[in-house]
Amino acid sequence: MATRQQPPQQQPEPGLESRMTPRPKADAPHHRGTGKLLGKVAMITGGDSGIGRAVAISYAREGADVVILYLEEHQDAEETTALVTKEGRRCLALAGDVGSRSFCFESVDRCLREFGHLDILVNNAAEQHPQEDITAISSEQLERTFRTNIFSFFYMTQAALPHMPEGGTIINTTSVTAYKGSGHLLDYSSTKGAIVAFTRSLSQALAQKGIRVNAVAPGPIWTPLIPSTFPTDKVETFGDQVPLKRAGQPEEVAPCYLFLASQDSSYMTGQVLHPNGGTIVNG
Numbered sequence: 001m002a003t004r005q006q007p008p009q010q011q012p013e014p015g016l017e018s019r020m021t022p023r024p025k026a027d028a029p030h031h032r033g034t035g036k037l038l039g040k041v042a043m044i045t046g047g048d049s050g051i052g053r054a055v056a057i058s059y060a061r062e063g064a065d066v067v068i069l070y071l072e073e074h075q076d077a078e079e080t081t082a083l084v085t086k087e088g089r090r091c092l093a094l095a096g097d098v099g100s101r102s103f104c105f106e107s108v109d110r111c112l113r114e115f116g117h118l119d120i121l122v123n124n125a126a127e128q129h130p131q132e133d134i135t136a137i138s139s140e141q142l143e144r145t146f147r148t149n150i151f152s153f154f155y156m157t158q159a160a161l162p163h164m165p166e167g168g169t170i171i172n173t174t175s176v177t178a179y180k181g182s183g184h185l186l187d188y189s190s191t192k193g194a195i196v197a198f199t200r201s202l203s204q205a206l207a208q209k210g211i212r213v214n215a216v217a218p219g220p221i222w223t224p225l226i227p228s229t230f231p232t233d234k235v236e237t238f239g240d241q242v243p244l245k246r247a248g249q250p251e252e253v254a255p256c257y258l259f260l261a262s263q264d265s266s267y268m269t270g271q272v273l274h275p276n277g278g279t280i281v282n283g
């Protein structure tokens with residue numbers, strides 16, 4: 001029997017965190033910064049809300065300045081900027097489409113002009129469009145999903161890599177759906193599988209440069225992607241299918257990104273962490 005997790009709700013894509021009930025938790029008040037990223041600069045795509053916001057706050061709390069890239073959710077981006085600056089760090093928010101190669105390169109240029117260097121790249125932006133039948137996935141939807149979810153990872157890495165120092169880190173957001181599949185998210189799941197292969201391959205290509213590449217594969221996490229893409233009944237019970245019987249919060253995922261960005265994970269590359277509420281994926 002499905003268990004109610006949150007009130008039924010829906011909003012237009014791409015979704016705003018400010019309109020969600022309850023609001024996702026991103027602040028992690030139990031997290032006490034110790035300077036693990038002091039002096040670093042991190043760029044986070046999809047950094048205005050959800051997991052991206054929680055990562056931005058976590059990085060700032062550990063001493064990093066942050067650049068967040070987002071599509072058009074200006075109110076969410078302003079809130080994230082305020083939360084980063086509250087931690088005593090600088091935040092540059094850039095609006096645009098990461099599916100555009102030119103925007104990705106322009107964003108890295110802006111980062112370098114503002115901060116002078118770039119140490120951490122988090123490829124996190126994604127979109128999904130549930131369809132019950134593969135024949136309902138239009139060519140436009142297919143291309144759009146791949147352009148945002150995997151093309152942007154190539155573009156951002158191509159733009160950032162020439163400027164990243166030895167010891168730099170790249171962290172990619174994949175998904176539990178890359179491992180267990182999703183019958184109504186065929187194109188989305190396919191991009192997430194591609195991200196796993198991208199992570200493993202890029203880690204081998206960059207090992208000799210001293211740049212580590214890892215990924216995080218979240219399970220059901222309460223973010224704007226959910227009420228903006230799922231029907232209200234699915235939103236109401238979102239997260240009840242995992243062993244922990246609830247959706248995760250962005251602040252529960254952010255520690256994975258902090259670990260992979262810091263020296264705590266210095267002997268890890270080509271790996272994937274799985275904050276997914278207990279789903280066993282053997283990968």
